[in-house]
Amino acid sequence: MSARFEERVVISGIGQSAIGRQVDRSGLQLTLDAIGAAVADAGLVMDDIDGLAMFPGGGTANLPGYASGNLYEVQDALRVTTTWRQGVVEGLTLPFYGAAMAVATGQARHAVVWRTVKEGSAARAAGGRPAYGSTKPTAEGPLAWLLPIGMLSPVVQVAPYAARYMHSYGVTREQLAWIPVTQRAWAALNPDAVYTKPLSAAEYLAGRMISTPISLYDCDVPCDGATAIVVSAVETATDLRAPVRVEAVAGVVDGRPSWEQWQDMGRVGYATAAALWNRTSLRPADVDVAQLYDGFTIEAVWWLEALGFCGTGEAGDFVAGGERIGPGGSLPLNTWGGQLSGGRLHAAFGHTAEAVRQLRGEAGARQVPGAAVAAVTNAGGYEAGAALLTRW
Amino acid sequence: MTEVAGIPPAVTEETRAFWDAAAEGRLVAERCQDCGAESFPPRGACRACRGRRMTPSPVSGDGVVYSLTVNYQRWLPGLTVPFCIVIVDFPGHPGIRVAGRLRGCAPEEAFIGMAVGIGFEPGPGGFAIPSFVAVS
Numbered sequence: 001m002s003a004r005f006e007e008r009v010v011i012s013g014i015g016q017s018a019i020g021r022q023v024d025r026s027g028l029q030l031t032l033d034a035i036g037a038a039v040a041d042a043g044l045v046m047d048d049i050d051g052l053a054m055f056p057g058g059g060t061a062n063l064p065g066y067a068s069g070n071l072y073e074v075q076d077a078l079r080v081t082t083t084w085r086q087g088v089v090e091g092l093t094l095p096f097y098g099a100a101m102a103v104a105t106g107q108a109r110h111a112v113v114w115r116t117v118k119e120g121s122a123a124r125a126a127g128g129r130p131a132y133g134s135t136k137p138t139a140e141g142p143l144a145w146l147l148p149i150g151m152l153s154p155v156v157q158v159a160p161y162a163a164r165y166m167h168s169y170g171v172t173r174e175q176l177a178w179i180p181v182t183q184r185a186w187a188a189l190n191p192d193a194v195y196t197k198p199l200s201a202a203e204y205l206a207g208r209m210i211s212t213p214i215s216l217y218d219c220d221v222p223c224d225g226a227t228a229i230v231v232s233a234v235e236t237a238t239d240l241r242a243p244v245r246v247e248a249v250a251g252v253v254d255g256r257p258s259w260e261q262w263q264d265m266g267r268v269g270y271a272t273a274a275a276l277w278n279r280t281s282l283r284p285a286d287v288d289v290a291q292l293y294d295g296f297t298i299e300a301v302w303w304l305e306a307l308g309f310c311g312t313g314e315a316g317d318f319v320a321g322g323e324r325i326g327p328g329g330s331l332p333l334n335t336w337g338g339q340l341s342g343g344r345l346h347a348a349f350g351h352t353a354e355a356v357r358q359l360r361g362e363a364g365a366r367q368v369p370g371a372a373v374a375a376v377t378n379a380g381g382y383e384a385g386a387a388l389l390t391r392w
Numbered sequence: 393m394t395e396v397a398g399i400p401p402a403v404t405e406e407t408r409a410f411w412d413a414a415a416e417g418r419l420v421a422e423r424c425q426d427c428g429a430e431s432f433p434p435r436g437a438c439r440a441c442r443g444r445r446m447t448p449s450p451v452s453g454d455g456v457v458y459s460l461t462v463n464y465q466r467w468l469p470g471l472t473v474p475f476c477i478v479i480v481d482f483p484g485h486p487g488i489r490v491a492g493r494l495r496g497c498a499p500e501e502a503f504i505g506m507a508v509g510i511g512f513e514p515g516p517g518g519f520a521i522p523s524f525v526a527v528s
Contacts, residue, residue, distance in 0.1 A: 147398060150463060159461035265458075
């Protein structure tokens with residue numbers, strides 16, 4: 001048995017439901033669509049599946065439409081016998097991490113993990129993006145320090161990070177505009193993206209302010225959709241249509257597990273990045289395509305710097321003009337449009353699916369030629385996760 | 393002052409002292425009776441020595457704005473916008489950081505590094521919420 005668990009697993013399948021601002025099907029139906037597509041994509045049949053994992057667990061919903069595709073209902077509908085199951089939000093570093101651990105330790109051979117959101121429909125029902133925690137009458141746990149004072153959305157809790165970062169390093173909105181603008185250019189090449197119409201830097205700068213310095217186009221798009229990922233044991237590779245290797249996975253929490261108590265809001269994800277590079281001989285220059293979490297523009301900034309694609313405080317210069325991160329660039333970024341244009345599929349499920357497509361050469365008009373190494377990251381702060389995936 | 397619209401806190405064994413003091417206009421953290429370290433938010437456990445003998449301890453003196461945001465989005469019906477949220481560190485209390493609203497200046501005039509005084513204002517559910525005051 002090899003020392004690193006990553007070598008014992010592959011990502012064998014990805015599948016997605018219809019994705020849009022509103023998709024008029026239940027979360028359960030979207031989930032079943034995605035799982036069916038992912039299992040077929042892997043070259044497997046449903047009876048091969050012996051592990052099921054839902055992100056997040058059913059009891060953790062704190063935003064309307066946040067957690068659809070209930071684990072129990074999905075298992076019942078699919079009539080799958082499991083030797084391993086999981087429904088978590090805490091401990092998540094990357095969507096497939098738990099499934100990979102289960103497969104690597106022999107608890108399952110083919111495990112499916114899914115993430116289903118109905119946040120687009122929920123936003124419409126609420127007349128706008130709903131308040132964080134508004135599914136409960138009182139603010140519990142860490143939210144007790146945020147919601148009562150008016151930090152009612154993830155936007156408001158991440159905004160002080162962006163403010164501190166821009167203050168510390170002299171980075172401007174004019175520079176960071178190139179992340180959403182360039183990702184929109186990528187989205188135009190993705191028929192499944194939510195927004196595909198070109199976005200100019202001027203339009204970005206004129207976008208209404210949500211919570212300074214985060215404006216409308218810095219925010220990902222609440223949407224409806226499901227993504228499923230199949231993780232398989234490496235010894236089954238000959239049975240699989242197009243497996244992708246897992247080179248390294250890391251998720252380190254080295255600071256306070258709290259948004260407002262995080263000590264240095266200008267530096268996020270560094271411990272996870274260091275752990276990732278310690279698990280591989282690959283280096284940042286080896287990465288052909290980057291799918292970096294972008295719940296907000298600033299989160300992609302964190303990862304560009306933490307992973308060492310540029311230095312701390314240098315992301316503004318790195319992305320300016322969009323040449324490096326756009327089509328034909330040295331570090332194509334969020335080639336599906338990211339969550340900013342592709343939709344808030346959340347928890348790096350959309351990012352992981354796109355990394356797999358790129359490494360297989362199945363990304364269509366947005367294919368990065370010869371992509372052999374992909375970086376995928378999730379969230380930031382105390383939920384930071386990062387992985388490197390490589391071509392089979 | 394009219395009550396700020398929002399979602400009230402769930403009060404727990406660990407946080408009751410904070411909200412009770414807030415109602416009286418006082419800011420309290422926790423102090424470890426074993427090693428003397430201060431900690432916030434209250435967890436009933438010392439983050440320095442992991443001791444469990446914690447007692448409420450007053451935080452006093454001006455704070456310094458570590459970071460901030462001016463919120464323009466009306467997340468809930470009745471929420472008055474814009475308002476400024478500040479993340480405040482206390483030089484006299486290492487490791488104590490408290491998030492709250494800001495009063496005493498226009499939201500757009502707030503800046504990182506500005507001094508603020510401790511204060512509270514009426515919040516959701518009848519709770520007094522941290523509401524710092526710009527020091528002119």
